[in-house]
Amino acid sequence: MTSMRALTVGTDGSPESMNAADWAAREAVRRALPLRLLYAGSGERSVPAPPGPGLLDRAARQLSYAHPALEVLAVRKGARPVAALLEAAGESETLVLGSRGSTGYSGFLVGSVALAVSARAERPVVLVRAGGPPQDEQAPDAPDFPPVVVGLDVAEPADEVLSYAFEAAALRGTELHAVHAWSVPPPRGGASGVTTPAGDAARRETLSADALTAALQVWRAKYPDVPVVPRLVYGRPGHHLLKASASAGLTVLGRGMDQNRLGRTAHSVVHHATGPVAVVPYT
Structure with a gap:
């Protein structure tokens, strides 16, 4: 090679x-x-x-x-x-x-x-x-570049994806928005009409926030000049990443090397995002 x-x-x-x-x-x-x-x-x-x-x-x-x-x-x-x-x-x-x-x-x-x-x-x-908004029309050293957005799974925070996203933000001199979507799993057995106690939801949100902070910590130290905006959101990741991509200069997503296909979230963003989307393979 x-x-x-x-x-x-x-x-x-x-x-x-x-x-x-x-x-x-x-x-x-x-x-x-x-x-x-x-x-x-x-x-x-x-x-x-x-x-x-x-x-x-x-x-x-x-x-x-x-x-x-x-x-x-x-x-x-x-x-x-x-x-x-x-x-x-x-x-x-x-x-x-x-x-x-x-x-x-x-x-x-x-x-x-x-x-x-x-x-x-x-x-x-x-x-x-083709025909998308000109988020990336600025010169390489232009100020006020739109943020780079990265979709982050805190259960599997791939180094290859975070490295690409942080480097992209550093090269542009812009913010990195790290988006992680959390949710409450359905009740066991699929019982209808069963609600999750507020305390359980709050605990899951706290754990997700802590995991997001931990996943970004090493990379913040490697790229101290990159402003990082953690964005913890509730719901499906594809929906929130599409919203974030609308004002992004670049949206970064991961794909496992053991899969010869895009996941549901990446597939949705690739099809519907108006700005550039980077699909980064990871091991």
Whole structure:
């Protein structure tokens, strides 16, 4: 496997994928990484025709002009999209893909391809919504950047997810909002009409708050300049993460490496969030 010191964006030359390339270029500048523009196609009828001659090179030049310090490389691969993108993800620090927007575009790098890659990739995958709000249009050193939001399961606070989220907030000089949703389990046996005593609910909330504080403690020490806002909420995590993502510059979610699929929460956020979503695998 080659060095992961690069950021890769999948593109087919469409406006949707170029929107992702714009985001990826800004992220590559923040992280001081080279940017690879990747087109993959096997020539099959289900795969859109490749970009015209020189299109990738022109796109690379445009990004280079917009970001003079950025090294941009255009790459074509003859493999099928999912296989090529999964290989590229393994060779990159982050893979960026376009996500279906309000245009109704249904080709390469949207829908099933983006979902399949984000559910199986070995490295973080960022899905950038085409036509989404410009939360990330500021220059890398611009003030008042929107917060980074991370969904946190205090029962399994994955280091890979928290590391990615804290680093993203540090690079942007912004707040990190750590969202954990707690709830009261249903009564044993599923008895209807049985309510949970107020004391039990209050105790569970306190335990959840303590666990959230503990999960963030080590990372706060590693990133002392990142303002952290713990957000303990009641209910389903997908609902609250979607609300938080509406005003976020980036929403960060985790995916267990032992699963080749997105969990219910990640699946909901990926489909409905209007801003960029990072899916970070963890062991």
